Amino acid sequence: MAATGVRLDLDGRPIKPMTICMIGAGGFIGSHLCEKVLFETPHKILALDVYNDKIKHLLEPETQTWADRIQFHRINIKHDSRLEGLIKMADLTINLAAICTPADYNTRPLDTIYSNFIDALPVVKYCSENNKRLIHFSTCEVYGKTIGSFLPKDSPLRQDPSYYVLNENTSPCIFGSIEKQRWSYACAKQLIERLIYAEGAENGLEFTIVRPFNWIGPRMDFIPGIDGPSEGVPRVLACFSNNLLRRQPLKLVDGGQSQRTFVYIKDAIEAVLLMIENSARANGHIFNVGNPHNEVTVQQLAEMMTEVYSKVSGEPPLESPTIDVSSKEFYGEGYDDSDKRIPDMTIINRQLGWNPKTSLWDLLESTLTYQHRTYAEAVKQAISKPVAN
Ligand SMILES: NC(=O)c1ccc[n+]([C@@H]2O[C@H](COP(=O)([O-])OP(=O)(O)OC[C@H]3O[C@@H](n4cnc5c(N)ncnc54)[C@H](O)[C@@H]3O)[C@@H](O)[C@H]2O)c1
Numbered sequence: 001m002a003a004t005g006v007r008l009d010l011d012g013r014p015i016k017p018m019t020i021c022m023i024g025a026g027g028f029i030g031s032h033l034c035e036k037v038l039f040e041t042p043h044k045i046l047a048l049d050v051y052n053d054k055i056k057h058l059l060e061p062e063t064q065t066w067a068d069r070i071q072f073h074r075i076n077i078k079h080d081s082r083l084e085g086l087i088k089m090a091d092l093t094i095n096l097a098a099i100c101t102p103a104d105y106n107t108r109p110l111d112t113i114y115s116n117f118i119d120a121l122p123v124v125k126y127c128s129e130n131n132k133r134l135i136h137f138s139t140c141e142v143y144g145k146t147i148g149s150f151l152p153k154d155s156p157l158r159q160d161p162s163y164y165v166l167n168e169n170t171s172p173c174i175f176g177s178i179e180k181q182r183w184s185y186a187c188a189k190q191l192i193e194r195l196i197y198a199e200g201a202e203n204g205l206e207f208t209i210v211r212p213f214n215w216i217g218p219r220m221d222f223i224p225g226i227d228g229p230s231e232g233v234p235r236v237l238a239c240f241s242n243n244l245l246r247r248q249p250l251k252l253v254d255g256g257q258s259q260r261t262f263v264y265i266k267d268a269i270e271a272v273l274l275m276i277e278n279s280a281r282a283n284g285h286i287f288n289v290g291n292p293h294n295e296v297t298v299q300q301l302a303e304m305m306t307e308v309y310s311k312v313s314g315e316p317p318l319e320s321p322t323i324d325v326s327s328k329e330f331y332g333e334g335y336d337d338s339d340k341r342i343p344d345m346t347i348i349n350r351q352l353g354w355n356p357k358t359s360l361w362d363l364l365e366s367t368l369t370y371q372h373r374t375y376a377e378a379v380k381q382a383i384s385k386p387v388a389n
């Protein structure tokens with residue numbers, strides 16, 4: 001399945017096969033990126049992570065044609081002396097490793113800051129010192145809240161895109177107060193972005209920073225009590241999938257009025273591959289990667305997921321499919337939220353010609369089909385087990 005023949009970049013130049021050191025390769029995005037690289041390119045992957053469950057299918061069948069192009073290294077980058085050697089062996093490092101579930105930001109702020117800033121420091125340093133290219137995964141959360149959210153509710157300026165569309169070069173980063181520990185993640189991500197940018201400016205580090213806007217799809221996070229802790233709180237796609245699988249109402253935090261734009265993981269991975277293979281166009285840039293056309297409130301997302309799940313599972317929706325819950329009850333003290341996230345696509349369009357393709361309905365249909373096939377039976381069994389008293 002690996003690509004044969006000469007692959008050309010966007011400027012018509014042949015793409016040389018490369019070795020990629022992918023840190024966090026065993027996660028949601030990493031697993032899709034590994035598949036893309038192995039199935040469609042001749043590149044090699046040094047896959048680093050503490051877990052490999054989501055890429056087992058790529059590691060186990062040693063007879064597969066790609067088997068000699070992926071090597072898994074079980075490494076915690078917090079403390080492992082092999083890290084520099086692996087970065088040196090590669091042409092490009094992609095750093096995906098992070099704590100990136102909002103339920104952790106206010107309840108485990110130290111782990112969140114260490115993971116997103118301190119632990120990423122050696123990666124940046126080794127890339128810079130060894131003249132290796134770095135693609136670093138940041139987040140759309142660095143924008144925080146929109147300027148428009150501070151206007152009076154009835155202000156006509158709220159309809160003006162310049163008050164809410166998020167642009168890499170012109171939008172400010174607006175976080176809440178320090179006691180709102182939700183922002184520990186965004187702030188750590190912002191500081192590592194600034195450090196990478198400074199390494200580029202002062203020491204010539206070749207870098208690209210990716211700001212994902214709610215990428216969703218199969219293998220995202222976990223279903224509590226099935227392949228993750230019963231009390232764990234994953235991101236919204238997995239929370240709502242869990243509720244649907246268990247036939248429980250979907251919980252709308254503070255009424256579910258926050259807005260998000262969701263992009264299908266497979267569309268977003270196309271953008272990352274363009275960055276990997278077009279270094280001259282991607283180096284020195286920060287890219288928003290999202291789908292501005294897939295905007296919904298969280299309440300609308302819940303309604304759409306309920307309808308799609310009913311279609312793919314054949315089960316009728318609940319009579320009351322959603323329930324309101326306060327953010328304090330759901331996430332605890334110190335939670336806060338981004339009000340609205342629409343990515344400006346000008347820069348990624350100009351540099352890489354990338355556009356997302358998949359509608360929200362279509363991406364939910366394929367994702368919920370996957371969730372149903374993967375989890376419905378296990379959930380049924382878990383529910384039917386007698387509870388020990
Ligand atoms: N999915 C999204 O929509 C989204 C949005 C914004 C930002 N991001 C960023 O993209 C990156 C990947 O996100 P994801 O959704 O795939 O998350 P994920 O949690 O599925 O993947 C992260 C991976 O990093 C690994 N990891 C964490 N700490 C590590 C360490 N110390 N050593 C080795 N491995 C470690 C984890 O085991 C996990 O497999 C993160 O940096 C995240 O902040 C993702």
Ligand SMILES: O=c1ccn([C@@H]2O[C@H](COP(=O)(O)OP(=O)(O)O[C@H]3OC[C@](O)(CO)[C@H]3O)[C@@H](O)[C@H]2O)c(=O)[nH]1
Nearest residue numbers: 100102139141214234235236239251252253258298337
């Ligand atoms: O059961 C639930 C779970 C969540 N919500 C609300 O949904 C909104 C989105 O939540 P989520 O996808 O968990 O996370 P965020 O979009 O807020 O943050 C992520 O964005 C990118 C990333 O950096 C990495 O993925 C991460 O920080 C939110 O408003 C929740 O309150 C709900 O109503 N019910």
